[in-house]
Amino acid sequence: MARKTYGLIEAGGTKFVLGIAHGPDAVLETIRIPTTAPDETIGAVCEWFGARGPLDAIGLASFGPVELDRASPKWGHILNTPKPGWSGADLAGPLARAFCCPVSVDTDVNAAALAESRWGAGQGQRCVVYLTVGTGIGGGAVIEGQTLRGLSHPEMGHIRTPRHEADKAFAGICPFHGDCLEGMASGPAVIARYGHSLSQLPAGHPGQGIIAWYLAQAAVTVQAMLEPGRLIFGGGVMETPGLVERVREEAARLGGGYFRGQPADVIVRPGLGERSGLLGALALAGG
């Protein structure tokens, strides 16, 4: 039996990553294209896949907010977003029409959680959470093989957080909530306070401990809500050397041994590295 061919799309705010694969061990080709205007970007996506023969299924791991309700006429559309031009953009429709194959859509972070639960750091776990800390903070989860969704997908970056003792003056940068987690600990929130990214700060700069402290608060809240077997921290900010270790230590101290999952086991980096998004699209497509 011929192996199926899947079209993979990791749709981000600054770039789209596309891929063709037969399976997780057989990603044939990938490309990055910049995210410009919706028509232009989606046109480029269709053109790239169109030149590569028929697809059996497409997996779309998208930035949010994106409509995931199949019963909605806006299914697969980007919802209200501050990103210019993208509010209401239909991502899934043009793909389904152009390639006459099933299209599966979920958030980039739900897809990453799914890929990690199948092939990465979350294998064998009933519940896996993937938290990305970068330009924004987003979270996805898989529970018994299903990605998490309520009325909409999770917006874990917007959970509430206590304030660090030495960080009372900063108002936070979230345009909706000011000092939610994303407002306090995303990449731009670091730069707004310290003028540099976390990895650019000199060793011993207090900002490193402060940001680790916020992420540990988030880790404890995630544990209290979901008790995941793995809480995977991805995203650009987490590339900072030593950061995940500090988050782990602080979460262990803060949790006080109360939760079943011990931070030493639970809090990890992605097993699939930067590939969790694109392989998430593969998992969505059924590959």
Next chain:
Amino acid sequence: MARKTYGLIEAGGTKFVLGIAHGPDAVLETIRIPTTAPDETIGAVCEWFGARGPLDAIGLASFGPVELDRASPKWGHILNTPKPGWSGADLAGPLARAFCCPVSVDTDVNAAALAESRWGAGQGQRCVVYLTVGTGIGGGAVIEGQTLRGLSHPEMGHIRTPRHEADKAFAGICPFHGDCLEGMASGPAVIARYGHSLSQLPAGHPGQGIIAWYLAQAAVTVQAMLEPGRLIFGGGVMETPGLVERVREEAARLGGGYFRGQPADVIVRPGLGERSGLLGALALAGG
């Protein structure tokens, strides 16, 4: 066909509520017995059911922490608890042996969420969260008909919370975490600060606004994590007149319209009133 007969147990830290039912509209008999020592209490439970003929199934909605993993030898046992004598107590085993019928176990709050999703305020919703605010704070959830569980059941009372501007001096009463949600907003945390329960405070006392503010922070965090269609607030503290309305208003202000679910629709009181626990046991039993 004769209707099945279900044995219902709502196992709490101060009392057990027992019931016999054919279904949600046919609860035949109920009784409350005090929670004393495990042997004595479980003995009284077995005696009461034993005098009422055969049971087709038993649903046990228990206080936590309780082992929910069927594959564990401790399934249906109370885990480490500060409640004297109850650590390691086997609740489910004696019932299964005495009545030779299936026993289903979950937390009281997961069970309440299940009952509310089937017959109460959460009907028709993909995701329902039940948060009880009383002697402690606990939360359960149902997603697509399944109660929420990771490595263990949720411990939503122990999520992190910001501090209210006018409440910086109080250290919080959680023995594990100090100023987690339960440490700041449970019934005992109210009494520790103000010397009275919330409903005993005079109208206009600042404590009412402060506690509502904490519960609204929790509501927003729950929305960001799970986007439930209903977030149901039960428990003794929530009996305070006007409290749920204040939580709703504050959560709407705080959420800034960001989440799909609007607090006016999402944040509600239990549709089943005080019966959500016992009917939760019925739902667990399959009734």
